[in-house]
Amino acid sequence: MTFDxxxxxxxxxxxxxxxxxxAGPLDWRHCADIGWxxxxxxxxxxxxGFGIVEAAVLQREIGRALVAGPFLPTVVAARAALDxxxxxxxxxxxxxxxxASALVGRFFVxxxxxDVAVVxxxxxxxxxxxxxxxxxxxxxxxDGQGTVRRASVTAxxxxxxxxxxxxxxxxxxxxxxxxxxxxxARDLAVEHAINREQFGRPIGVNQAVKxxxxxxxxxxxxxxxxVLVAARALDGGDADAGxxxxxxxxxxxxxxxxxxxxxxxxxxxxxxxxxHPVHRTVGRARVVERIIGGRAAVLDALVD
Amino acid sequence: xxVMFSPEQDAFREEVRTWxxxxxxxxxxxxxxxxxxxxxxxxxxTQWEGGWAGIAWPVEYGGRGLSVVEQLIWYEEYGxxxxxxxxxxxxxxxxxxxxxxxxxxxxxxxxxxPAILRGDVIWCQGFSEPEAGSDLAALRTSAVRDGDxxxxxxxxxWTSYGDVADWQELLVRTSRDGTKHxxxxxxxxxxxxxxxxxRPIDTMDGGRDFxxxxxxxxxxxxxxxxxxxxxxxxxxxxxxxxxxxxxxxxNQVKLSATVERLIDEARERCGPDGRRAAIADxxxxxxxxxxxxxxxxxxxxxxxxxxxxxxxxVPGPDGSMLKLAYAELQQRVGRLAMEIxxxxxxxxxxxxxRTYLTSHAASIGGGTSEIQRNIVAERVLGLPx
Numbered sequence: 001m002t003f004d005x006x007x008x009x010x011x012x013x014x015x016x017x018x019x020x021x022x023a024g025p026l027d028w029r030h031c032a033d034i035g036w037x038x039x040x041x042x043x044x045x046x047x048x049g050f051g052i053v054e055a056a057v058l059q060r061e062i063g064r065a066l067v068a069g070p071f072l073p074t075v076v077a078a079r080a081a082l083d084x085x086x087x088x089x090x091x092x093x094x095x096x097x098x099x100a101s102a103l104v105g106r107f108f109v110x111x112x113x114x115d116v117a118v119v120x121x122x123x124x125x126x127x128x129x130x131x132x133x134x135x136x137x138x139x140x141x142x143d144g145q146g147t148v149r150r151a152s153v154t155a156x157x158x159x160x161x162x163x164x165x166x167x168x169x170x171x172x173x174x175x176x177x178x179x180x181x182x183x184x185a186r187d188l189a190v191e192h193a194i195n196r197e198q199f200g201r202p203i204g205v206n207q208a209v210k211x212x213x214x215x216x217x218x219x220x221x222x223x224x225x226x227v228l229v230a231a232r233a234l235d236g237g238d239a240d241a242g243x244x245x246x247x248x249x250x251x252x253x254x255x256x257x258x259x260x261x262x263x264x265x266x267x268x269x270x271x272x273x274x275x276h277p278v279h280r281t282v283g284r285a286r287v288v289e290r291i292i293g294g295r296a297a298v299l300d301a302l303v304d
Numbered sequence: 305x306x307v308m309f310s311p312e313q314d315a316f317r318e319e320v321r322t323w324x325x326x327x328x329x330x331x332x333x334x335x336x337x338x339x340x341x342x343x344x345x346x347x348x349x350t351q352w353e354g355g356w357a358g359i360a361w362p363v364e365y366g367g368r369g370l371s372v373v374e375q376l377i378w379y380e381e382y383g384x385x386x387x388x389x390x391x392x393x394x395x396x397x398x399x400x401x402x403x404x405x406x407x408x409x410x411x412x413x414x415x416x417x418p419a420i421l422r423g424d425v426i427w428c429q430g431f432s433e434p435e436a437g438s439d440l441a442a443l444r445t446s447a448v449r450d451g452d453x454x455x456x457x458x459x460x461x462w463t464s465y466g467d468v469a470d471w472q473e474l475l476v477r478t479s480r481d482g483t484k485h486x487x488x489x490x491x492x493x494x495x496x497x498x499x500x501x502x503r504p505i506d507t508m509d510g511g512r513d514f515x516x517x518x519x520x521x522x523x524x525x526x527x528x529x530x531x532x533x534x535x536x537x538x539x540x541x542x543x544x545x546x547x548x549x550x551x552x553x554x555n556q557v558k559l560s561a562t563v564e565r566l567i568d569e570a571r572e573r574c575g576p577d578g579r580r581a582a583i584a585d586x587x588x589x590x591x592x593x594x595x596x597x598x599x600x601x602x603x604x605x606x607x608x609x610x611x612x613x614x615x616x617x618v619p620g621p622d623g624s625m626l627k628l629a630y631a632e633l634q635q636r637v638g639r640l641a642m643e644i645x646x647x648x649x650x651x652x653x654x655x656x657x658r659t660y661l662t663s664h665a666a667s668i669g670g671g672t673s674e675i676q677r678n679i680v681a682e683r684v685l686g687l688p689x
Binding site: 210237247299303 | 306307308309310313373567583586589590592593594596597598600601602603604605607608610611612614615625628629632674676677678680681682684685686687688689
């Protein structure tokens with residue numbers, strides 16, 4: 001290992017490719033074809049053979065794009081399927097044939113009828129077949145764009161994987177998405193502060209606007225740096241990887257929510273409209289927060 | 305095995321740790337005055353004799369010529385052993401020294417750099433003035449040429465360790481023509497020169513590290529000008545960015561250690577309900593967890609900044625981000641300590657109370673957080689001035 005947190009050319013290429021894909025209408029199979037769901041899985045398991053850092057930079061782009069979709073649970077379920085030795089599930093997830101959506105309490109998040117359901121807890125992960133889930137009515141989704149439906153489990157789990165490693169894996173990838181959200185909030189706010197003119201000059205000349213933007217930059221960079229270190233720690237089998245991962249999630253969540261709030265404020269009335277994308281920062285951050293079990297659960301993993 | 309550093313860097317860390325454990329002073333550091341000066345200089349001399357002074361300084365000026373990564377490792381181990389942060393040598397080692405390396409004459413370098421590394425002298429800073437704080441370029445302390453000397457009159461303030469310093473990096477106005485950034489000169493000032501009056505300032509945490517410095521017809525030889533006369537602003541700016549780079553690493557490592565100690569305190573002390581330990585209180589425990597996470601992230605951001613510094617000769621505005629994050633976290637930890645401390649808050653002699661009081665300086669000294677936010681907003685984000 002050399003001391004360098006700068007991204008490699010390969011990682012930059014993943015980012016460039018992801019930005020292209022996320023700019024257009026999303027096709028799940030296509031995402032699978034370019035390796036999104038097995039980026040950090042070994043090649044003999046159908047993956048691309050990269051590490052967790054690469055998987056994290058992809059999730060960061062997904063966060064930035066503020067798109068709905070079960071990217072996080074699908075990637076984590078594929079990892080769990082590999083660890084649990086469920087080759088069929090692994091294959092179908094990596095090829096995009098099946099998606100895995102999160103079952104959070106009594107809600108099925110961003111899920112479709114034929115998705116498998118993933119329940120993630122601090123001490124492990126369970127996957128239920130689509131047939132084992134009874135789906136109810138859709139509720140109005142918090143981010144105004146995804147789908148959230150009531151659901152309940154009707155049969156036993158297909159995969160039950162105990163241990164904290166998969167939780168740490170989830171926390172890092174979730175932290176990466178949250179970092180992307182925090183960065184997007186910062187960028188939207190800065191763009192608006194430069195372009196929006198009032199009293200004959202850009203609102204960004206005012207320190208009451210400028211300073212919150214600087215704080216957003218600091219929070220986003222803290223979250224980003226911690227994701228990189230946590231990903232390296234888990235990849236390298238560092239004894240402290242769990243603390244690094246939970247730290248990444250805690251810092252990432254606080255950054256995404258605080259930046260989202262500040263970015264909406266920076267946009268004035270436009271920020272509060274359904275039309276403008278900036279409000280999706282807090283909406284998506286809340287979805288990710290529930291998938292990782294809530295802020296308190298993450299903090300309780302750090303000091304108990 | 306280490307996931308961040310190379311085997312050579314891990315070996316270097318081991319070497320640092322072994323040496324520090326064997327050679328670091330074990331006596332308590334005197335809080336101020338001549339005893340503190342002797343302690344600080346003796347410890348610097350020990351580091352120099354051990355070959356550890358100026359790790360990232362060029363070899364030709366007595367340093368080790370190693371990279372900023374080795375410097376970082378030194379700071380990490382230093383902080384981990386909870387050794388005293390020697391702020392009195394900070395200006396010499398981290399500011400005046402690098403400025404002389406960048407802009408000094410060979411004679412100035414030969415005279416001053418070895419003395420700084422050897423622990424012969426303490427340097428202080430003469431930048432801020434009562435009417436020139438954040439707006440440093442508004443400084444008015446004047447220097448008028450008289451033969452081969454400059455005659456200085458005026459006043460500086462917030463000069464840390466001014467009462468024990470031998471030398472000062474002194475910014476003076478040598479011309480009133482042009483903009484306020486022009487006409488400033490960077491002088492090497494001998495603090496023992498007649499006409500200098502140093503008056504310590506008491507601070508809210510019970511400390512006396514700051515001083516006001518008054519100059520009454522202080523005569524400084526012209527050869528003590530660093531860089532060109534009237535070009536002192538550029539000389540000063542050439543190293544200000546260094547101050548905001550890895551310079552905080554020791555503080556950051558110590559802050560992480562402080563968080564861990566605070567968690568131990570919360571396990572031992574009685575909590576707000578008067579029955580259970582403080583850590584059993586959900587609000588306290590989760591805030592401890594949040595600051596533990598933030599302190600990890602601050603370390604990671606330091607790593608990211610150092611990674612970027614490896615690619616550019618002059619540190620960028622990353623230092624301002626680090627300083628903002630550090631100040632925010634230090635104050636948050638200070639406030640949390642007060643929650644845990646309960647009635648012991650009332651005793652300023654308590655370590656935690658003093659930590660809390662001292663933390664208020666974090667967002668002021670070395671450039672206020674407001675100024676840092678301007679720097680980040682304008683130079684990183686591209687917001688209009």
